[in-house]
Amino acid sequence: MLAHATPTTIAVRVRGLSDRAIAWLFIAPTIALLLAINIFPLIWAVYLSFTNFRANRPNAEVEGVGLRNYQRVLNDPDIWIAMQTTAHFVFWTILLQTVIGFALAYLIDRKFRGHAFWTTVILIPMMLSPAVVGNFWRFLYQPQIGLFNYIVSFFTGIPPSSFEMLGSVILAPWAIIIVDTWMWTPYVMLICLAGLRSIPDYIYEAAEVDRASAWRQFWSITVPMALPFIMLAVLFRGIENFKMFDMVMLLTGGGPGSTTEVASITLKREAFESWLTGRSSAFAIILFVAVFGLANIYVKALNRVKQR
Amino acid sequence: MRKMTKALMGMSSALVLSTAIPGLAKADELTLCWAAWDPANALVELSKDFTAATGTTMKFEFVPWPNFADRILNELNSGGKLCDLLIGDSQWVGGSAENGYYVKLNDFFDKEGIKMSDFAEAAVNAYSTWPKGTPNYWALPAMGDANGWFYRKDWFAKPELQAEFKEKYGRDLGAPQTWDELKQVAEFFTGREIDGQKVYGAAIFTERASEGITMGATSALYPYGFKYEQTGGKYDMNGAVNSADAVAGLEAYKALYKCCQPPGYTDSYMGEGLDAFKSGQVAMAMNWFAFFPGLYKDEKVGGDRIGFFVNPKQKVAASTLGGQGMSVVANTDNMDGALAYIKWFAQPDVQKKWWTLGGYAVHNAVLNDPTFKASQPFAADFLVAMNQVQDFWQEPSYAILLQAMQKRLHDYVVADQGTAQEALDSLVNDWKEIFEDEGKL
Numbered sequence: 001m002l003a004h005a006t007p008t009t010i011a012v013r014v015r016g017l018s019d020r021a022i023a024w025l026f027i028a029p030t031i032a033l034l035l036a037i038n039i040f041p042l043i044w045a046v047y048l049s050f051t052n053f054r055a056n057r058p059n060a061e062v063e064g065v066g067l068r069n070y071q072r073v074l075n076d077p078d079i080w081i082a083m084q085t086t087a088h089f090v091f092w093t094i095l096l097q098t099v100i101g102f103a104l105a106y107l108i109d110r111k112f113r114g115h116a117f118w119t120t121v122i123l124i125p126m127m128l129s130p131a132v133v134g135n136f137w138r139f140l141y142q143p144q145i146g147l148f149n150y151i152v153s154f155f156t157g158i159p160p161s162s163f164e165m166l167g168s169v170i171l172a173p174w175a176i177i178i179v180d181t182w183m184w185t186p187y188v189m190l191i192c193l194a195g196l197r198s199i200p201d202y203i204y205e206a207a208e209v210d211r212a213s214a215w216r217q218f219w220s221i222t223v224p225m226a227l228p229f230i231m232l233a234v235l236f237r238g239i240e241n242f243k244m245f246d247m248v249m250l251l252t253g254g255g256p257g258s259t260t261e262v263a264s265i266t267l268k269r270e271a272f273e274s275w276l277t278g279r280s281s282a283f284a285i286i287l288f289v290a291v292f293g294l295a296n297i298y299v300k301a302l303n304r305v306k307q308r
Numbered sequence: 309m310r311k312m313t314k315a316l317m318g319m320s321s322a323l324v325l326s327t328a329i330p331g332l333a334k335a336d337e338l339t340l341c342w343a344a345w346d347p348a349n350a351l352v353e354l355s356k357d358f359t360a361a362t363g364t365t366m367k368f369e370f371v372p373w374p375n376f377a378d379r380i381l382n383e384l385n386s387g388g389k390l391c392d393l394l395i396g397d398s399q400w401v402g403g404s405a406e407n408g409y410y411v412k413l414n415d416f417f418d419k420e421g422i423k424m425s426d427f428a429e430a431a432v433n434a435y436s437t438w439p440k441g442t443p444n445y446w447a448l449p450a451m452g453d454a455n456g457w458f459y460r461k462d463w464f465a466k467p468e469l470q471a472e473f474k475e476k477y478g479r480d481l482g483a484p485q486t487w488d489e490l491k492q493v494a495e496f497f498t499g500r501e502i503d504g505q506k507v508y509g510a511a512i513f514t515e516r517a518s519e520g521i522t523m524g525a526t527s528a529l530y531p532y533g534f535k536y537e538q539t540g541g542k543y544d545m546n547g548a549v550n551s552a553d554a555v556a557g558l559e560a561y562k563a564l565y566k567c568c569q570p571p572g573y574t575d576s577y578m579g580e581g582l583d584a585f586k587s588g589q590v591a592m593a594m595n596w597f598a599f600f601p602g603l604y605k606d607e608k609v610g611g612d613r614i615g616f617f618v619n620p621k622q623k624v625a626a627s628t629l630g631g632q633g634m635s636v637v638a639n640t641d642n643m644d645g646a647l648a649y650i651k652w653f654a655q656p657d658v659q660k661k662w663w664t665l666g667g668y669a670v671h672n673a674v675l676n677d678p679t680f681k682a683s684q685p686f687a688a689d690f691l692v693a694m695n696q697v698q699d700f701w702q703e704p705s706y707a708i709l710l711q712a713m714q715k716r717l718h719d720y721v722v723a724d725q726g727t728a729q730e731a732l733d734s735l736v737n738d739w740k741e742i743f744e745d746e747g748k749l
Contacts, residue, residue, distance in 0.1 A: 056385045056707070059407055078715075143571035144589075167574030169723050255516040256574050257723025258715060272378060274708040275385075 042288075049282035056275040069282035079283065081258065082266040088173060089180075089248075089262055090241045094234055096181045101188025102230060106222075108189070109196045126186040134250025137179045141165040141251075166252050169259045176251055176260055180241065188233040195229025196222065228306045235298055242291050263287055337365045338645045341380055341391035342632075344370035345578075346602040347451055350666035351395075357661070358652050364645055373578060374518055381707070384409045384637070392640040393649055395450050395632045398434045403704040404635065405438040410446040411636040416647055417445060422654045428452065431670035434699050435633030447633025448650050451598065452670035454619070454693035455527045455628040456686070458585065458603060459483060459592040461615035463502055472496075483617035487528060487560050490592075490620045494568035497591035509568025511584035511593035512561070515577035516718045519710055522700065523628050525561045525717050527594060527619050530626035530698045532557025543743050550732035553623060558728040560622075562721045574722050585609060594619075596630045597693065600686040601666040616686040618693045629697040631668065670694070705742055712738035 017025070049069055053062045073079055104122060108115050125133070140148040141164075149160035165175040199221065207217050245264040248254065254261035254269075267287065271280035340355070342348050348370045355366040369390060371379045377397065383390050384404065396404065404410040413436075417424065424432045424445060431449040438446055463469065464481050473481035473496055484490040494509025501507070513524025526534070533553030538544045548554070570589045573580060578595055585593040586609055604610045619627040634653065636646040652658060656673035663669040663683070668690065674680060681688040701709045713735055720731035743749040 056381060056403060057407055057704070058385065058387070146572075161571045164572055164574060167572060167722070169725075249517075253515075253517040253575055255718055255722060257516075257719035257725055259723055269711060272382070274711050275381075276708065 045281045045284055048278050049285050051278045053278045054275050055271075055277045065278065069279045070286070072279060073283045073286060078258065079263075079266060082261050082263045085173070085259070085261060086242060086244075086263045089177065089244065089260075090238060092177045093180045093184070093241050094237050096177065097185045097188045097237055098230060098234055100181065101185045101233065102192045102226075104185065104189040105192035105196055108193055122189060123186045125183045128183070130183070130246040131250060133179060133183050134247045137175075138166070138251060141175055143167075167256055169256055172252050172256060172260050176248055179247060179251065180244070183247075184237060184240075188237060191229050191233040191236075192226060195226035198229075199225045224308075228302060231298075231302045231305060235295065235302065238298075239291060239295060243287075336363055336645070337367060338392045338642060338649055339367040339369055339390060340393040340395070340649075341369040341371070341383070342395040343376045344372045345598060347598050347667050350662070353665050354658070354662055354667065357658070358649060361652065362648060364648070374515075377518060377707075387639055389639055389641060391637045392642050392646040393634060394637050395634050396447070397632055398629060399700055399702050399706040399710070401435070401438045401446055401633065402702045402706065405444070405446045406704050408638055411638050411643070413445045413448065413636070413650070414443070416650070420651050420654075422448070422651065426654075426656075426672050428670040428672065428675055428694055430629075430694055430697055431631065434629055434697065434702075435631060438702070440702060447635040448654055449631075449670045450634035450653070450667075451632050452668040452690070452694055453596050453598050453630030453632075454690070454697050455523060455594055455630060456597050456600070456619060456689060456693055457483075457592055457594050457617045458600065458686075459615050459617065460585075460588075460590075460609070460613060462613040463497070463507075463591055464615070466502075469496075483615060484620050486620050487531060487557075487564075487622045491560065491564055491567065494564060494592060498568045503588065505588055507588065508570040508584075508590050509592065510564060511573060511576065511581040511590045512564060512569060513577055513581065513594060514565065514569070514573060514718070514722055515575055515580075516714060516722070517575075518577070519700075519714065520575075520577035521717045521721065522710060522713045523630075524594060525558060525721065526628045526698070526700070528561035528564070528622075529554055529557040530628065531620065531622040531624055532560065533623045536701060543749050545736050545739055549736050549739070550729065554732055555728045557622070558717070558720065558732060562728065565721050597668060597686065597690050598630065601684065604685060616689050618689040618696075625692075625696045627693040627697050629699040631670075703746075705746055708742050709739055712742070 050064055050066065051062050052065050054060065108119050108122075128136075137148075140146050143149050143161045143164045146160070146165075148165060149163065152158065152163075153160040163171065165171050203221055203225075204217060207221060212220070243264050244262055245268065248260055248262055248265060249268075252260045254265045263283075267280055267283055270276050270283060274280075340351070342351065348368070352366075352368060355368075358364065359366055377400075380391070380394065380396065381400070382388075384394075384407075394410075396410075401410075405412070416422075424436065424443070427449045431452050432445075433440065435449045436445045436447045438444055464483075470481050473479075473493075476496070477492055481493070481496070484493050490510070496509070497507055498509040499506065513520040515521055533551065534557050535548040535551070535554075536545065538546075538548045570584055573584065576584070578599065581593045581595050582599060582603070584590045585603070586606060588609070600616060603614055606614070634650060636643065636650065640646050653662075654671075656671060659669040659671035659674050660677075663674045663680075669675075675691060675694075677683075681691065684690075700706065700713075703709065716731045716735045716738070719725045720728060726734075740749060
């Protein structure tokens, strides 16, 4: 009743305004802001994607080019290579972060002595800025003075200067995957930990009574009940890594060559270095539709899992 | 009545505020935009004389090189009012002239008696004119520059190394004259232990994101005979960009990278090259002449320990052009002040002081001075370099052209993909597509 009384009182005070009008009044600034900084640029980008507009040629006549920008983007082999690089990066980071993150969450959930301290320590990388992490790992990967090469050398006997994590075509993509996994596994761990802690103890107690083994309990209780949380973590990390830019830019700049040039770096180069605004808008729309479509399919799957 | 008063007050406040914001840029204040590097500090020092003479306060916006183009071109494209004066890269002239970002200075030069014939011809052509070769001036040559080399003179002078080198190559160990010699010297030093440290032959440009590898590789391509077009202005690139000479030049650059670059220098440009040299990792390094005054003054590697040489020739003598012209940004609110600065900067005495402070003046009063060659250990090389410079495309579409070259070169040199011929053939195709879009082909 109280919840109803408050807006009624306001409505009485503000004469002539209905409850609905007051509600609109409250949300209008948010909607205006949303329209200004999200919806309008999106619509504008859609418009630009059908033109030959270049931001560095403000005086040039803007002409409609139909679907030409989309055709060029979709027929550009370099863009498909960038998409493959992105897919490789997204797949391996998600796989590693999910497996390691869940394993860490499972360990932390055992509540061993000092688990709170170790939880805090594990969370540190996630709290750092990607710019700091990128520069920090650039030094670690330095072949002559970098700690990473020395550690690998210590365990394998390979001379530290004999391999370059960021300069090798084979190793550079994995160098980025290692850094992203180091930084964001704690995030996945946190979500998984929330999932594990949401499982009621009585289910395990009932399983104990039924003499279910620990292995059976893990696969029949822990995993299915934590699955919605794991899927949520995968969704968040998938979306984030699909648009990964800063860390890759700092670590390799997309190199060597174009080996680590993920889609977002290609997009930035097209838009702000080559100034092909129309074409880069088309690429951005394609990326947006791809992420939006995949995320929607995934969310439907997530809802189904939740309802089970 | 009260409502009306409030409304009027509100409107007048809005009016005052709206007119006050542009007014924040005071008439007696100028903002000059440039890259953040050693010569910029010299310009700050030099500009104190302008402030003393005119009372105009100088503000500076210096952007680190890797972000310089991004930051400043964004500023120009968005119609920003940050810069009154801009010392912009030579490749920007075409686009900035055609898009109306720079003020055309011909009338101003005529009125003030500023003659372009007072400046080095190569510098005027590179930094000031658009279209190229026409007397349409969009900038005053401000900072001459080219890609040059420096080496550890003290290492080269070691008797045991001299003897070993002479025995191996049959000539004295000294500054290389050709690209073949450059590679021999670089190989000679690579892997050697000097002063208790393993050293490498040469630090060269490999940077991917902005312009690094293009500026480095063209220092090999030009001397080997690379040309952008078979006939100037015809855009007939096939057979020029991917000629046998160009392929040989690119292979030479990759060979130097493979044999003699220190480990980890896969994305290195000016800063990284300077670090490699100053930390005693390399015997030689390429970099812009702009850094040479600072290097010569360096306590650890400067003075008698450092020597300089102009980019080695091969088939022809050539150097990659750097340097910039000073332009008035068309959007400025202080046009008179900006033009006054240009007028002041163009004076022979100011140009002479500019050189003594570490700026590379290209005024003939400086370059033709009998004492110029002996004024700095790299001054004579600078003169040679400026007489043999070649520049990248200065077309309005230079940014896309540059990105295409960055990609093709980095893919071949650093990522080891394909052959030099394939890289340059692909580059021709990229550039053809760009010029077709421009309606020039």
